[in-house]
Amino acid sequence: MNLDAAKQTFLEEARELLEDMERILLDVEATDTTDEQLNALFRAMHTIKGSAGLFGMDEIVHFTHEAENVVDLLRGGHLALGEDLSGLLLRCHDHVKAMLAVVDDKAMQQEMLKTSLLDELRHYAQPAAAAEAANTGHASVPEPGGLRDWVMSLRFNDDVLRNGMDPSAFFRYLRLLGEFLIVQPVLCRLPQAERFDPESCYLRFELLFSSDASQQMLLDVFEFVREDSQIHIFPVSEAAAHWPQLIAHADEAEQAAVRQAWHALGLSPDAPASVATAPEPAVAVAKPADKATDKADKPAASVAEAKAPRGSESRFIKVEAAKLDSLINLIGELVIAGAAANLMARRSAQSALVESTIAIANLIEQIRAGTLSMRMVQIGDIFSRFPRVVRDVSKELGKSIQLNVSGADTELDKSMVDKLGDPLMHIVRNAMDHGIESSEARLAAGKPAEGNVWLNAYHESGSVVIEVADDGAGLRKEKILAKAVANGLVAADSVVPDGDIYKLIFEPGFSTAEQVTNISGRGVGMDVVRRSIEQLRGTIDIDSAPGEGTTFRIRLPLTLAIIDGFLVSVGNATFVIPLETVIECIELPPDALQGDAHNCLNLRGEVLPLLGLNRFLELGQPHAKRQNVVVVRYGDSKAGLVVDELLGEFQTVIKPLGNLFRHLRAMSGSTILGSGEVALILDVPSLIHFATSQEAERFASHAEHAQQRGGHGNH
Amino acid sequence: MGALTIRRGRDAAQVEEVHEDVLQYLTFQLSGETYAIGILSIKEILEYTTLTQVPLMPAFIRGVMNLRGAVVPVIDLAVRFGRNETGVSRRTCVVIIEVANEEMQQYIGILVDAVHEVLAIRAVDIEPPPQFGSRIRVDFISGMARVDNRFVVLLDVEKVLSVEEMATLSAMNGSEMADLREAEV
Numbered sequence: 001m002n003l004d005a006a007k008q009t010f011l012e013e014a015r016e017l018l019e020d021m022e023r024i025l026l027d028v029e030a031t032d033t034t035d036e037q038l039n040a041l042f043r044a045m046h047t048i049k050g051s052a053g054l055f056g057m058d059e060i061v062h063f064t065h066e067a068e069n070v071v072d073l074l075r076g077g078h079l080a081l082g083e084d085l086s087g088l089l090l091r092c093h094d095h096v097k098a099m100l101a102v103v104d105d106k107a108m109q110q111e112m113l114k115t116s117l118l119d120e121l122r123h124y125a126q127p128a129a130a131a132e133a134a135n136t137g138h139a140s141v142p143e144p145g146g147l148r149d150w151v152m153s154l155r156f157n158d159d160v161l162r163n164g165m166d167p168s169a170f171f172r173y174l175r176l177l178g179e180f181l182i183v184q185p186v187l188c189r190l191p192q193a194e195r196f197d198p199e200s201c202y203l204r205f206e207l208l209f210s211s212d213a214s215q216q217m218l219l220d221v222f223e224f225v226r227e228d229s230q231i232h233i234f235p236v237s238e239a240a241a242h243w244p245q246l247i248a249h250a251d252e253a254e255q256a257a258v259r260q261a262w263h264a265l266g267l268s269p270d271a272p273a274s275v276a277t278a279p280e281p282a283v284a285v286a287k288p289a290d291k292a293t294d295k296a297d298k299p300a301a302s303v304a305e306a307k308a309p310r311g312s313e314s315r316f317i318k319v320e321a322a323k324l325d326s327l328i329n330l331i332g333e334l335v336i337a338g339a340a341a342n343l344m345a346r347r348s349a350q351s352a353l354v355e356s357t358i359a360i361a362n363l364i365e366q367i368r369a370g371t372l373s374m375r376m377v378q379i380g381d382i383f384s385r386f387p388r389v390v391r392d393v394s395k396e397l398g399k400s401i402q403l404n405v406s407g408a409d410t411e412l413d414k415s416m417v418d419k420l421g422d423p424l425m426h427i428v429r430n431a432m433d434h435g436i437e438s439s440e441a442r443l444a445a446g447k448p449a450e451g452n453v454w455l456n457a458y459h460e461s462g463s464v465v466i467e468v469a470d471d472g473a474g475l476r477k478e479k480i481l482a483k484a485v486a487n488g489l490v491a492a493d494s495v496v497p498d499g500d501i502y503k504l505i506f507e508p509g510f511s512t513a514e515q516v517t518n519i520s521g522r523g524v525g526m527d528v529v530r531r532s533i534e535q536l537r538g539t540i541d542i543d544s545a546p547g548e549g550t551t552f553r554i555r556l557p558l559t560l561a562i563i564d565g566f567l568v569s570v571g572n573a574t575f576v577i578p579l580e581t582v583i584e585c586i587e588l589p590p591d592a593l594q595g596d597a598h599n600c601l602n603l604r605g606e607v608l609p610l611l612g613l614n615r616f617l618e619l620g621q622p623h624a625k626r627q628n629v630v631v632v633r634y635g636d637s638k639a640g641l642v643v644d645e646l647l648g649e650f651q652t653v654i655k656p657l658g659n660l661f662r663h664l665r666a667m668s669g670s671t672i673l674g675s676g677e678v679a680l681i682l683d684v685p686s687l688i689h690f691a692t693s694q695e696a697e698r699f700a701s702h703a704e705h706a707q708q709r710g711g712h713g714n715h
Numbered sequence: 716m717g718a719l720t721i722r723r724g725r726d727a728a729q730v731e732e733v734h735e736d737v738l739q740y741l742t743f744q745l746s747g748e749t750y751a752i753g754i755l756s757i758k759e760i761l762e763y764t765t766l767t768q769v770p771l772m773p774a775f776i777r778g779v780m781n782l783r784g785a786v787v788p789v790i791d792l793a794v795r796f797g798r799n800e801t802g803v804s805r806r807t808c809v810v811i812i813e814v815a816n817e818e819m820q821q822y823i824g825i826l827v828d829a830v831h832e833v834l835a836i837r838a839v840d841i842e843p844p845p846q847f848g849s850r851i852r853v854d855f856i857s858g859m860a861r862v863d864n865r866f867v868v869l870l871d872v873e874k875v876l877s878v879e880e881m882a883t884l885s886a887m888n889g890s891e892m893a894d895l896r897e898a899e900v
Contacts, residue, residue, distance in 0.1 A: 333784050336784070572768075573767070573768055573770075574767075617770035617771060618770055618771065619768070619770060655784075655785070655786045656786075657769075657779070657786065657788075658786070658788065658821060659821065659878050659882060660776070660788050660821075660823075660878050660881055660882050660885070661769065661772070661788070661882075661885070662882055663882055663883075663885055663886035664769065664771060664772065664885070665771075666770075666771065667769070667770075670767075670779060670786045672781050672784065672786070676781050677765070677767060677781065678767040678778075678779050678780060678781050678786055679767065680767065680769060680770075680779075
């Protein structure tokens with residue numbers, strides 16, 4: 001058994017539990033508490049405590065124990081979950097998280113244990129505990145009633161060691177809850193030396209234990225082995241009554257041995273003790289029956305069945321991401337090979353062959369869709385972080401802000417979800433800091449004092465749209481424009497459409513905030529946001545109305561692995577344009593493109609800037625006689641790419657171009673065509689961006705000259 | 716028969732022991748000169764097929780090719796060494812080389828005029844690179860091997876195909892081109 005792997009599982013589980021805990025605490029702040037929520041809170045702390053105990057992380061056990069006490073009181077109704085307490089528990093949550101992060105650093109953990117949180121927790125626990133003590137008079141059986149003696153019958157399954165559980169760990173942990181009075185091992189199952197399997201656990205124990213913990217708490221200690229071991233815990237007074245249940249699944253030899261152990265504990269089972277002799281031969285008899293009894297053990301309903309089995313767990317299979325990735329790669333190959341086969345079939349002009357390749361292609365398409373859906377996760381995974389952030393930041397800013405989340409079940413590629421967290425966080429923080437005004441300003445503007453931030457996600461024509469909206473003051477166009485002119489981003493007298501003005505806030509070092517807070521306003525970040533969205537082949541747009549609010553709209557492709565492309569040829573080269581960016585194709589009027597790579601076309605009254613790929617990409621091949629224009633969309637704008645031939649739609653698997661080409665803008669990757677040739681995928685937004693920046697540089701140098709001249713004039 | 720095989724096996728082992736400082740090199744022709752690369756870094760040798768040109772890249776990056784589903788860049792070594800572009804003939808080959816790059820294996824193809832043979836060269840026959848007088852950058856040379864009384868240049872693959880350096884070069888190339896275009900305007 002690899003302990004590291006088990007530890008990893010523990011950390012993973014703890015992380016999930018903590019996430020649950022956080023979510024519940026934040027929910028609780030908004031609504032009234034339910035028993036289920038409180039139980040879940042308790043379970044989170046308790047399970048972490050239990051598992052940490054198994055790994056000997058005493059500091060975490062110690063801390064979570066205190067937190068658990070408080071949650072237990074909450075659960076019992078002795079405490080009410082007010083804002084202070086949930087705040088405290090949130091901080092405890094953070095603390096446990098921090099402790100788990102330094103799980104290998106004992107000294108650090110010791111240090112972290114010296115926190116004032118413990119005192120605060122005790123402060124809650126003590127008065128309530130006193131009140132509880134008063135209550136114990138009419139408490140029912142499972143309620144803790146001060147110090148009590150318990151009989152424990154611990155009959156571990158043979159496999160506990162193989163499952164990574166060490167019985168001694170349970171004992172170590174039990175010691176934290178109370179005191180061992182007498183421990184009697186039951187050794188009747190111990191085989192002779194030659195049959196002894198060092199990986200099996202033959203040990204069984206009967207013991208007397210003194211503790212003030214409840215029966216449930218004691219049973220919970222054994223939560224991890226309860227399923228296949230027989231764990232019985234009774235108050236001493238009730239021990240005799242439970243004797244038949246205890247020995248129900250034991251064979252004779254074991255019964256005898258247990259009986260003897262009970263005598264040693266000073267207990268007497270109700271059945272006469274006359275049989276309880278001759279334990280020595282019993283050992284020999286016990287062996288052949290071992291396997292059979294074990295089998296019978298498992299379905300045995302023990303008293304310990306307190307919680308319903310976790311049903312949801314069996315519905316999911318955890319798969320290593322790498323395995324899934326390699327499967328998706330293979331399917332990518334299959335798509336390519338399928339396309340090649342299809343091409344051959346069509347060339348051979350045998351209709352039966354063509355039909356069967358089409359049938360295969362359909363199946364491949366289904367497999368592809370199925371596999372890709374395995375990578376899809378709900379965007380709620382990242383949305384769930386935000387309630388906490390909004391709560392904390394709004395407190396910090398002294399604003400009252402409500403977060404509204406919708407569309408959390410929208411699915412998105414896992415790898416994208418991972419990369420989306422930071423940019424979204426940035427936008428949300430910005431919206432809260434700059435977007436939403438202070439309560440006074442809001443009231444003065446005739447708006448409710450509480451601000452709103454909306455997070456919304458939905459699917460739209462093959463892509464995912466994520467919206468972050470606020471009902472704050474909106475972006476101030478004049479101010480942005482003035483700043484842009486001051487920074488030299490825009491010429492002073494130029495006319496810029498609204499959408500482009502808003503986009504200026506994505507320029508590096510751009511911030512119109514007068515006040516730099518520690519949340520945002522330094523102007524670092526929005527350019528990073530745009531860059532990370534563009535890396536995901538996405539676009540970001542801004543809508544804003546003065547006084548009504550701002551909406552950031554992020555549009556992302558569903559997946560990064562496969563795209564639908566539109567194949568075009570330019571000279572001898574073939575390029576793929578992502579289909580989602582293509583709006584239409586038209587023939588190029590013969591006189592439209594002259595000389596320069598940049599030009600414009602009149603598209604039904606609209607101005608369409610043209611980019612001649614042949615010239616721009618320096619392919620150096622002569623123009624074909626007839627050229628075509630592919631009208632593409634990037635963000636809210638359109639552009640026309642001048643190409644030679646249109647070759648139609650093509651489903652492509654994206655192959656990264658590798659490190660060598662990392663500086664290459666304008667290409668987002670490559671793909672392999674059915675013929676085996678490599679075609680490059682055009683990255684439309686960065687291609688246009690590249691072209692625009694070149695033009696801007698060109699104009700900027702003119703503007704610079706002009707400015708320099710102006711500057712001299714002033715002096 | 717069995718005994719014979721065993722004996723032969725032992726012989727081979729002895730031979731290896733005696734010549735343990737012998738390494739094998741692939742020699743090839745490049746713009747009229749013979750170069751060699753250690754065979755351990757060579758993955759395979761392919762006939763030249765049409766490459767896909769990657770626009771906006773420096774001339775020494777000839778393009779990319781499809782290596783059983785993987786997209787592999789192909790370098791024109793002659794251009795990298797400051798010569799003219801390698802022409803394509805019947806004997807033109809692409810040698811696929813495995814390059815370690817930040818703990819990641821990457822395949823890079825090099826375009827050569829013709830592939831000759833695999834030579835076993837003893838370490839004692841390898842001279843350090845001359846400080847000057849060689850016709851390519853000194854740091855590209857890992858040694859000069861004496862073969863039949865003439866010298867064969869052993870290439871330092873890590874340096875010649877340094878992804879880091881080539882990527883930087885191509886980035887510079889891009890901005891230079893932008894500058895040039897600006898100047899045109």
